[in-house]
Amino acid sequence: MIAPEFPEDLVWLNTDHSYRLGDLRGRFVLLDFWTYCCINCMHVVPDLKMLEERYPELVVIGVHSAKFENEMRVENIEKAVMRYGIEHPVVVDSGQTLWRTYGIRAWPSFVLIAPDGEILGRTSGEGIFSILMPIMEQLIPEYEKRGGLHRGDAVPRKAQKKASGPLSFPGKVASDGDNIFIADSNNNRVLIVSPEGRFVDVIGCGEEGYSDGEFGEARLFRPQGIAVVGDVAYIADTGNHMIRAADLRRRTLMRVAGTGRSGYPGLGGRGDEASLSSPWDLVFAGDHLYIAMAGFHQIWRMDLDGMVEPFAGSGAEGIADGPLEISRMAQPSGLTTDGKRIYFVDSESSSLRVIDGDVRTLIGRDLFYFGDIDGDFGRARLQHPLGLFYRNGSIYIADTYNHRIKKADLSERSIQTIAGTGRPGFADGASDTAAFYEPSGITFLGDSCFIADTNNHAVRIYDRRSGEVSTMRIDAKR
Incomplete structure (x- = not known):
């Protein structure tokens, strides 16, 4: 044919x-x-x-x-x-x-x-x-x-553009209570800055690849989620299919889980011998680091001795609630916790879900049920959300493909837009006129909500008290 x-x-x-x-x-x-x-x-x-x-x-x-x-x-x-x-x-x-x-x-x-x-x-x-x-x-x-077989470049390429500012497609943000950690994904590094954007430190030399060692020499590959536990920042080194641990005092980076190759869902084991697949976000709860394993459609967990294992999800792509081992997920990409439960956004099913003994879906229905509808959880729709953060009984969501930040009240079981017009763009000011472009990560420090505004190559700040959105001015060394 x-x-x-x-x-x-x-x-x-x-x-x-x-x-x-x-x-x-x-x-x-x-x-x-x-x-x-x-x-x-x-x-x-x-x-x-x-x-x-x-x-x-x-x-x-x-x-x-x-x-x-x-x-x-x-x-x-x-x-x-x-x-x-x-x-x-x-x-x-x-x-x-x-x-x-x-x-x-x-x-x-x-x-x-x-x-x-x-x-x-x-x-x-x-x-x-x-x-x-x-x-x-x-x-x-x-x-x-x-005869007639040709070789060579038959289709000339165009030179690719690069981000001109200090950030390039930042994926996630986190806080240790004092500073903001930014997964500067396409610059292959993690920036640490003050809430005002002043340079504190940088993890990774900025060159794509994998190597352990001192911050200025170590290499990452499109990092995403970050969880700070004491003096250690755990990093989802997504492109390398690894979890890395950054010792913030000694300024060294090392691999703690993953072989460096995307594998198939397994039983886990010693961290450096277990195959991971696109770990996308991290959260620490109890004695475990939980991992949104997007490539396996599962949530994994790792203890601080380095043992890693599947925690929830069968590995089959879909959306199905129930016991941990038979539930189905579809590219979980964001994690948060209230200290007792693990909440996550399941990006391919455009859903907000919770692990509380078993897996339950709060917003969402199936792989092709998406949109931009606020209100009661039962009728609400999201579109490929990638980030979320728990605060005072509510989940704040980076509703990525709707270019909005939303707040889901868990007691009222209702969700509302708090910032963003729903159209891609870049604009500061009042929350109902501020514009984002595929925001992917979210965290809080005090009353300020810090947002990884991925396609704008920026970190935005939503002031919960004033309702104003501003852009962080980052004074970051390269």
Whole structure:
């Protein structure tokens, strides 16, 4: 079967040109159907880079077919391309035209097209490098014999933009009661600043990768959640699939859990021998560090002796309440606690949930039930929330894809917007006119709510007393 051609009116990103499959005859083409909320789609980006580097006969084209309404905006997709370091061209599949034409059913999915335009096969899920490498090793000699196989860069890339300020896509924020810890995710470091933004310290040299050691030499890879316990800041080193421990007095960073490779859900064990998968947030409660294990669709926990294990969630993606071991989750990405219960936002099901003996859903229904509705928990809707914080009987939520901050009153079982217009933007001032752009993390220090405003490369401050929103002026050394 010859691969269906691209419609001519689609928007292309990461390239100065639009392309037709006919333009790419003589090369293998791999279509990557993805959406930028999808954790599995994030995991395959390194595989795609390795395939392109290994096989100059191969052109990778991302086909962004959105799940959430917010992901349909071209400018939001551009931000995601920048955030995840995607270097190949991306075509915006408006209305899922290509999705339906190619019969795609899941994210991520892949279609391999031969140099003569014939569809060779398709697959879904992670591990595309190990799947495709032996196939390419067999196919390349075959098509070389036929003649007309081309090598080289058939699709010129555009230089990617970088954030110009001190932060780049900050993911999470935390506090030790005195200072604010900022996961400066795309600068591969954690900044420690005063509430006024004055530089205190920085964890990580800023270079992508993994290495332990002194703060100025150690490497992180797109860190997210932070939990400060005494003189130690635990860091969800998301891109490295690890938990790291920063000794704030000795100024050293070390790995305490994770092998550095994303694995499959297991039974846990010694921290440095257990495979983790995109740990996204952390919270300390009782004697354990709880981990939002987004890649496994589970909540894990680690004791301070370094043993780590699954705590809640079967590992099957979905939304199902009940006993810890059979409940289902969908990319849990934010954690908080009232000291007795663990609350979390389950981003792919757009839900607020609680672990209190078993797992219960407070807001949300299923993987495709989302929106922007305040009011009673039973009718309220969120859209891919990533952050939350418990304070005085309420949960404050970074409702990421709705570009709002919301407050869920647990006794009244009602949720209300406290800041944000619901549209992406950047504006300080009164809370009902202030604008955010995919806020992802939230914490409190006193009456000030600190917000990681991810796509604005900023930390914003919501003053609970005045209702005003301002932007933290960060005096951070690089």
